[in-house]
Amino acid sequence: MRPELNIAINNIASEFEKKNSGIKLIYLDANFPFIDRFPLLPHLSHNDGKKIDIALIYENANRQLTNKKPSVSGYGVYEKPTNKEYNQIEVCKKRGNWQYDFPKYLTFGTINKELKFSKNGTENLANIIVEQNEIGKLFIEPHLKKRMNLKSKKVRFHGCQAVRHDDHIHFQLK
Secondary structure, eight states: OOHHHHHHHHHHHHHHHHHSTTOOOOEEESSOSSSTTOOOTTOTTOOSSSEEEEEOOEEOTTSOEESOOSBSSSOSOOOOOOTTSOOHHHHHHHTTOGGGGGGGGGOSSBOOTTOEEOHHHHHHHHHHHHTSTTEEEEEOOHHHHHHTTOOOTTEEOOOTTSOOOSSEEEEEEO
């Protein structure tokens, strides 16, 4: 991981925890830790130390934010679009992008089934990320961008050639 990304992550985590006492930034994948320029599958672009995936924020049955996640790996349990939201996932899968749904096989088990996606918690985190000058892009599914009313030009759709981003947030340096 590049030092600039490490500094940005620490700043994001500190600011998020100040606003949400006790809630931690959980990172999932940045780069294969033992070999430079080698990505940790299935994220082929995570090979330069500039990119990282972090977990979405969830709440418990009492609507309190929690550090718990709905899968062991942090991947593969999706916050799907509602019937009223644009379904980019179906568009990508119909185009033949078989890998788009691949992270569902990387859950390593589903846990904490009572958890719900925290719109407010994840929105707060996404806004803290894009406020960092070092951050150039944040990738998340279009339905979540709209649901959370994310307005920054840094928030983008990653394209159908990647994997879905409604189980995690990807962000990267400029």
